[in-house]
Each structure stands twice: as structure tokens, then as C-alpha cells.
Amino acid sequence: MLYLFLASIGFIAYTYAVFPLLLHLRARSQPALSAVVPERWPSVSIVIPTCNEAHCLQVRLENMAALDYPASQLEWIIVSNGSTDGTETLLHSAFFGYPKRKYLHLPTPVGKSSAIKQGVALASGHIIVFMDARLPVSHNALRKLVPYLLYPEVGAVSGELVLSDPTSLAAGNLGLYWRYEKWIRENESRLYSTTGVTGALYAIRRSDFKANRNATLLDEFDTPVRLLKQGKRTLFVAGAYAYDKASDNIRQEFQKKVRNLAGNWQSFQANPWLFLPSSNPVWWQFLSHKLFRLLVPYALITAFLSTLLGEGTFLDIMFAIQWIFYVLVAASYLDMPGTSNRVMNLFKVIIQLNAAALIATLRHLKGDRQPGKQ
Numbered sequence: 001m002l003y004l005f006l007a008s009i010g011f012i013a014y015t016y017a018v019f020p021l022l023l024h025l026r027a028r029s030q031p032a033l034s035a036v037v038p039e040r041w042p043s044v045s046i047v048i049p050t051c052n053e054a055h056c057l058q059v060r061l062e063n064m065a066a067l068d069y070p071a072s073q074l075e076w077i078i079v080s081n082g083s084t085d086g087t088e089t090l091l092h093s094a095f096f097g098y099p100k101r102k103y104l105h106l107p108t109p110v111g112k113s114s115a116i117k118q119g120v121a122l123a124s125g126h127i128i129v130f131m132d133a134r135l136p137v138s139h140n141a142l143r144k145l146v147p148y149l150l151y152p153e154v155g156a157v158s159g160e161l162v163l164s165d166p167t168s169l170a171a172g173n174l175g176l177y178w179r180y181e182k183w184i185r186e187n188e189s190r191l192y193s194t195t196g197v198t199g200a201l202y203a204i205r206r207s208d209f210k211a212n213r214n215a216t217l218l219d220e221f222d223t224p225v226r227l228l229k230q231g232k233r234t235l236f237v238a239g240a241y242a243y244d245k246a247s248d249n250i251r252q253e254f255q256k257k258v259r260n261l262a263g264n265w266q267s268f269q270a271n272p273w274l275f276l277p278s279s280n281p282v283w284w285q286f287l288s289h290k291l292f293r294l295l296v297p298y299a300l301i302t303a304f305l306s307t308l309l310g311e312g313t314f315l316d317i318m319f320a321i322q323w324i325f326y327v328l329v330a331a332s333y334l335d336m337p338g339t340s341n342r343v344m345n346l347f348k349v350i351i352q353l354n355a356a357a358l359i360a361t362l363r364h365l366k367g368d369r370q371p372g373k374q
Contacts, residue, residue, distance in 0.1 A: 001310025005318060008303035015296055019288040020184050027187040033154075033235065035147040042149075044142060045075040045125030045206070049115035050133035052085045061094055063136040068143055076101040078133070079119040082109030113219055117211035128209055132200035135161075135242045144240035145203045155208055155232025156224050158185075158194065159201030159240035177349055182236070188285050189236040193228055195286055196221050200242035208232070213270070218263025225271055228282065254356055261360035264290060269364075297358040326351075 046064065050057065057078075064076060076095075080087045080103065088105040095101040102122050106115065120128055127149055131137060137159065138144075145157045160182055188194045199220040204227070212222045224234035268274065268291070277283040307319035329351050332344040 001306045001315060002312065005303055005306040005310065005315060008299040008306065011292070011299045012296055012303070015288065015292040019292075020180075020187070023184065023187045023191065023285065023288075027191040030190050032190050033148060033151060035144070036150060037147060038150060041070050041073050041143075042127055042146065043073045043075070043125040044069065044127045044129055044146065044203075045077055045120075045123035046129045046131055047077045047079070047116060047119040047123060048131050048133050049079045049081050049112055049119060050083065050087060051081040051109060052083050052087065053133045054083070054085045054087045054090050056134050057087065057090055058094075060133055060136060064131075066139055067137075067141065068139045069146075071100075073125075074100065074142075075123065075125050077119045077122050078103045079115045080105040081112070081115040082106055111214050111216075113212045113216045114214045116219065120206065120209050120211075123206060126206060127203055128206050129203040130199070130201070132242065135200040135244050137201050137243070138239075138241035141201060141240040141242075142203075144237055145201075148235050148237060149203060149205060153231075153233055154235055155227030155230065156197060156202055156204045156234040157240075158197035158224075158234065158236050159242055160236065160238055161198050161200060162241045162243050163245065176346070177353070182238075184289060185236040186238060188282070188289070189234070191282075191285070193224070193233040193282055194236050195224055195228065195234070195282060195290060197224055197234060198242060200244070201240060216263070217266050218260055221264060221267045222270070225267060225274065228280070229271070229273065231281075254352055257353060257356035258360045258363070261294060261357050262364050264294065265361060265364035294357050294361060297354040297361075300354060 048060075067074070076098075078091055080091065083105070088103075091103040091105075095103055104118060104122060106118070110118075116130065127146060129142060129145065141159055145159060148154050148157045161178065163178055185194045185196070197220050202220075202223075204223065208227060208230075210226060212219050212226075216222050227234060273279040274283075274286055280286060304319075304322050307315045307322060325347070328344060329347050332340065332348055
């Protein structure tokens with residue numbers, strides 16, 4: 001039992017700490033691509049799927065109008081995916097008289113992937129930039145992203161999600177976790193390629209676009225993976241921002257995480273070549289970052305059971321430490337006095353993420369599929 005416990009703890013430590021450090025050391029020796037300002041900016045089509053988000057669309061349209069990019073080279077396309085809240089009326093009013101602003105209203109929801117496909121079919125730009133109807137982007141976002149697509153070996157470029165000032169400790173720690181994730185993506189990008197993009201802000205060439213399956217849960221993973229199979233890199237571009245607010249709603253964040261992690265399993269099943277080092281140029285990063293994260297919950301369970309069932313002073317102490325840890329997290333979830341602080345809320349986020357990974361795996365094994373959320 002001792003060796004089983006040590007192996008479990010070693011796996012967890014590798015996934016969360018050793019891998020990111022090794023990745024950073026390897027990436028540090030690689031020269032970073034520099035953004036070359038083109039003599040003439042290529043044409044860009046912004047594609048945004050939306051469903052019942054009329055309450056935030058006006059602000060979103062104002063944000064798009066303020067983008068720092070040549071207006072003659074910029075096209076807007078918004079797909080109303082079964083909206084019933086007046087989105088079509090708002091778009092008709094806002095787009096009337098503007099030939100470079102197009103919208104498509106779908107009377108019934110068709111799923112995010114299908115909505116994106118129909119939006120791209122209307123696009124005429126050389127480059128497609130995907131955005132979110134709810135999240136504004138920085139004014140320089142297009143000028144930050146587009147130059148990297150002038151490199152023929154680059155297939156996609158991703159902006160970064162920035163969480164606004166949190167209003168709670170839990171939201172603050174989610175922001176801390178996201179900054180940790182961005183650091184990993186920056187290093188993966190520099191070493192060769194990331195295997196994910198920020199869904200609220202990323203760009204590809206129109207010629208490279210191929211629609212994902214209608215039931216795809218995670219376009220943000222499937223799209224760069226498909227490009228990777230073609231030998232093209234996906235880069236993470238710091239400074240191109242999509243702005244969001246860290247949610248205080250633990251349940252909402254949990255459901256979102258379950259969906260995203262279930263989408264990873266779905267993509268793994270659809271792309272078995274990812275597990276072959278001879279086919280996947282980022283095989284090590286893929287296993288260590290994407291797959292191992294989904295297996296950490298089982299390592300946590302194994303570590304707990306090995307100390308529960310094992311014998312010896314060391315295992316007894318390790319069992320007591322784990323027991324205290326889980327009791328404190330449970331007490332924090334129940335808002336018991338003295339359990340609301342940054343440390344306890346960080347522990348809650350860690351447990352939440354691993355519980356989401358566990359449930360996502362079980363749902364995938366049961367065949368529980370939910371269409372991509374708008």
C-alpha cells in the first residue's frame with residue numbers, strides 16, 4: 001500500500017507541478033514567433049453564434065464597432081440560433097444599411113457547431129474570427145491575432161480570457177487557476193502548439209475551416225486538434241483579451257466544467273491518433289495536460305484508500321492529513337465559521353475541478369451526450 005500511495009501522490013505532483021515546470025524549461029529555449037505587421041491587413045469576418053442574448057448584444061455591437069481594424073476589411077456575421085427574445089429584431093435594426101454586417105436567424109436551435117458552420121458559409125473574409133455574444137474583447141484584439149496567421153505553419157491563434165476583479169474568494173481562486181492555465185498554454189504555444197483555444201476569441205483562415213460534428217461539445221478543442229493533424233500550430237497570443245467576470249455561482253461553474261471535460265473525452269474518442277507519439281507532435285503535452293488532468297481524481301481516491309487500508313505509522317499520518325483536508329473542505333462548503341478564507345476556497349476549487357472530471361468521465365461512459373452549449 002505504501003508504494004501505491006507514493007505512486008498516486010507522485011502522479012498528482014507530476015500533473016500539477018512537475019509537468020508545467022518541465023514544459024517551461026523546454027519552451028524557454030525555443031525562439032518565439034514575432035508578430036509581423038502586414039503591409040495590407042487581410043479581410044476578416046467576425047462570426048458570433050447567439051441564443052437569447054439580446055440583453056447584452058447592444059453592448060457587444062458597440063464593442064465590435066470600436067475594434068481597431070480597417071473598417072473596409074471587416075465583416076460582421078451574427079447567427080441567431082433559435083432566439084425567441086427579440087434578437088432578430090435588434091439585429092435587423094442594427095445591421096440595416098450596412099452591407100458588411102450580416103445576420104442569420106434560425107427559427108429553431110441547431111447546436112453551436114451547426115450555427116457556426118452556417119455563419120462561416122456567409123463569410124467572405126480571408127480570416128474568420130470567432131467571438132462570444134456575451135463577452136467583449138479588447139480593441140486591439142484583431143491586430144494582435146491576425147499577424148500570426150501570416151505564418152503558413154500557423155493554423156489558429158487564440159486570445160486570452162481575462163477575469164474581472166472577483167467579488168468573492170471563490171471567484172478569486174478561479175481566476176488564480178485560470179492564470180495558471182494561461183501560463184501552461186503560453187509555454188505549450190512557444191514549444192510548438194496548444195491543443196485548445198479560448199472559445200470567446202480565436203481566429204483561423206477561412207480556407208482551413210471545416211465544420212465540427214453537430215453534437216460536438218467542445219469546439220475549442222476539436223478545431224485546433226484537427227489543424228494539428230494537418231501539421232499546423234495553434235498559438236496562444238497574450239494581449240488579445242476577451243473579458244469575463246469570475247462567477248460566484250459554484251454550481252454554475254461546476255456544470256460548465258463538467259461539460260468541457262466531457263467534451264475532452266468525446267474528442268479523445270473521435271481522435272485516437274492523439275495517443276500515438278508517431279502521429280501527435282505534442283504527444284507529451286497532450287497526455288500530461290489534457291489526459292492526466294482527467295485521471296487525477298482516481299489518483300486522489302487511490303491515495304486515500306491506500307492509506308485507509310494500509311498499515312504503518314507513515315500511512316496512518318497520511319490518512320489523518322487527508323481526512324482533515326476533506327473535512328475542512330466539506331465544512332467550507334457548508335459555510336461553517338472560520339472556513340471562509342483564500343486557502344480554504346482554493347482547496348474548494350481543486351476539489352470542485354476534480355469532482356467535475358470524475359462526473360464528466362462517468363457521463364461519457366454512460367453515453368450521456370449534451371449538444372454544444374451556445
